[in-house]
Amino acid sequence: QVQLQQSGAELAKPGSSVKISCKASGYTFTSYAMHWIKQTTGQALEWTGYIAPGSGGTKYNEKFKGKATLTVDKSSSTAYMQLSSLTPVDTAVYYCARAEVPGYWRFAYWGQGTLVTVSS
Amino acid sequence: DIQMTQSPASLSTSLGETVTIDCRTSEDIYSSLAWYQQKPGNSPQLLIYDANNLADGVPSRFSGSGSGTQYSLKINSLQSEDVASYFCQQYNNYPLTFGSGTKLVIK
Numbered sequence: 592q593v594q595l596q597q598s599g600a601e602l603a604k605p606g607s608s609v610k611i612s613c614k615a616s617g618y619t620f621t622s623y624a625m626h627w628i629k630q631t632t633g634q635a636l637e638w639t640g641y642i643a644p645g646s647g648g649t650k651y652n653e654k655f656k657g658k659a660t661l662t663v664d665k666s667s668s669t670a671y672m673q674l675s676s677l678t679p680v681d682t683a684v685y686y687c688a689r690a691e692v693p694g695y696w697r698f699a700y701w702g703q704g705t706l707v708t709v710s711s
Numbered sequence: 712d713i714q715m716t717q718s719p720a721s722l723s724t725s726l727g728e729t730v731t732i733d734c735r736t737s738e739d740i741y742s743s744l745a746w747y748q749q750k751p752g753n754s755p756q757l758l759i760y761d762a763n764n765l766a767d768g769v770p771s772r773f774s775g776s777g778s779g780t781q782y783s784l785k786i787n788s789l790q791s792e793d794v795a796s797y798f799c800q801q802y803n804n805y806p807l808t809f810g811s812g813t814k815l816v817i818k
Contacts, residue, residue: 626807634796634811634812634814635809635811635812636755636798636800636809636812637809638806638807638808638809650805652805652806652807653806654806686754686755691757691760695743695760695802696802696807697745697757697760697761697800697802698745698747698755698757698800699757699766699767701754701755701756702754703754704754
C-alpha cells in the first residue's frame with residue numbers, strides 16, 4: 592500500500608533553514624509527482640508546489656518561490672523540502688501528498704505531517 | 712489565484728441530522744473540486760473528487776454536488792465519527808487553493 596513517511600518535528604531559529612523529508616513506499620516513486628502543503632495552526636492549507644521525481648521538474652506556488660526548494664533522491668524514494676530564511680510565519684505543519692491519478696491534483700495519499708516551529 | 716470561499720466556518724448539529732457545507736470559487740473550475748475531512752491530529756483524507764465522486768472507502772452518507780463556481784458537501788445521518796474539519800480544494804488552476812475550512816461539532 593502507498594505510504595508516505597515524513598521526518599520528525601523541527602525547532603529552528605529565525606534566519607536558519609530546515610530540510611524535511613518524505614519517504615515513499617508501495618508504488619513506483621518516479622511515476623507520481625510529490626506535492627507539499629502547509630497547514631498553519633489556524634488550519635489554513637496552502638499548496639507549496641510539487642516535484643516530478645522522474646525528471647526533477649518542479650512547479651512552485653509563486654508565494655513560496657525563494658522560500659521552499661523541492662528535491663528528490665530517487666535511490667531512496669525520498670522527497671525533500673528545504674525551507675530557508677525562516678521566520679515565525681513559517682511555523683506550521685508541512686505535509687507531503689500524492690495524487691491518485693497523475694495530473695489530477697486531488698490528494699488521496701498524505702504523509703503524517705512534519706511540524707516546523709520557528710522560534711528564538 | 713482562485714479564491715475559495717467556504718461556509719460556514721463552524722457548524723453545530725445533532726447526531727442523525729443532515730449538514731451541508733458550501734464552497735464558492737472566484738471563477739469557474741469546471742468541477743475540479745475535492746473535499747477533505749481532517750480529524751484532530753490527523754492528515755486530511757480525501758472524501759470527494761471531481762465535485763461529486765466518492766473516494767474509495769468513503770461512506771455513502773457523504774455526497775458532493777455543484778458546478779461552475781458553486782459546490783456543496785452534504786453529510787446525511789450525521790455520525791459521531793464525522794466530527795472533524797472539512798476543506799474544499801480546487802485543482803483546475805495553479806496555484807492549487809483550499810477553502811478556509813468548516814469545523815463540525817456535535818451539539
